[in-house]
Amino acid sequence: MTKPLVFAIPKGRILKEALPMLEAAGIIPEPAFLDKESRLLRFKTNRPDIEIIRVRAFDVATFVAHGAAQMGIVGSDVIEEFSYPELYAPVDLDIGHCRLSIAEPKRLAKDDDPREWSHVRVATKYPHLTHRHFEARGVQAECIKLNGAMEIAPALGLAGRIVDLVSSGRTLEENGLVEVEKIMPISARLIVNRAAFKMRAGDIAPLVENFRRLVGVADNVA
Numbered sequence: 001m002t003k004p005l006v007f008a009i010p011k012g013r014i015l016k017e018a019l020p021m022l023e024a025a026g027i028i029p030e031p032a033f034l035d036k037e038s039r040l041l042r043f044k045t046n047r048p049d050i051e052i053i054r055v056r057a058f059d060v061a062t063f064v065a066h067g068a069a070q071m072g073i074v075g076s077d078v079i080e081e082f083s084y085p086e087l088y089a090p091v092d093l094d095i096g097h098c099r100l101s102i103a104e105p106k107r108l109a110k111d112d113d114p115r116e117w118s119h120v121r122v123a124t125k126y127p128h129l130t131h132r133h134f135e136a137r138g139v140q141a142e143c144i145k146l147n148g149a150m151e152i153a154p155a156l157g158l159a160g161r162i163v164d165l166v167s168s169g170r171t172l173e174e175n176g177l178v179e180v181e182k183i184m185p186i187s188a189r190l191i192v193n194r195a196a197f198k199m200r201a202g203d204i205a206p207l208v209e210n211f212r213r214l215v216g217v218a219d220n221v222a
Ligand SMILES: Nc1ncnc2c1ncn2[C@@H]1O[C@H](COP(=O)(O)OP(=O)(O)OP(=O)(O)O)[C@@H](O)[C@H]1O
Pocket: 010, 011, 012, 013, 014, 055, 056, 057, 058, 074, 075, 076, 077, 078, 096, 097, 098, 148, 165, 166, 167, 168, 186, 187, 188
């Protein structure tokens, strides 16, 4: 018997928007998936040929890139940060909208022009994207990797600036920071392991089409 397809879902904030899409695409997780008390991480669905795993956002890309999961949903920030060649991202799901931006303390931003920087020290969860952005304009970037709460780094002297996700801007505002430059817009994508897509096209292509239809994109899997 063929092994079930494994679909990786991030357990963070995308989950709320991803779950209705998953269900509309015909994949309904077993009740334990929504039970906050449950410690289960791997779930059955209404389809015997599909299982769901719930992992951290960055790990969704890792599981799918290595073929441990065949499909997943993840932010384009994570896809771009890793640049795994094994990942194919055929559908923009139009959820999880935010942007990757540079921010700094309000008191500095008044007289500061990012175009005049030659060297920056940045706290970020996205060192690869940060280096790439600054390198493209000849700025030397020293990145300090954090996994969350970047916004407290400038006040504590860890780094003068941060590169982080922004949506409402409330986290920056409440921590005395302002956005000084937008690096890229972000949204969540359906991702597929390229080798699995070739080897199990009969199972995976119809699912990709379901997601394409949900976001109103014409049926043509590249
Ligand atoms: N403020 C935001 N608005 C909209 N989407 C966001 C926002 N912050 C993050 N995202 C999207 O949600 C994804 C997961 O973010 P989330 O905050 O759930 O994870 P996390 O808590 O940062 O990571 P982890 O699960 O590793 O703790 C991000 O990769 C991004 O694509």
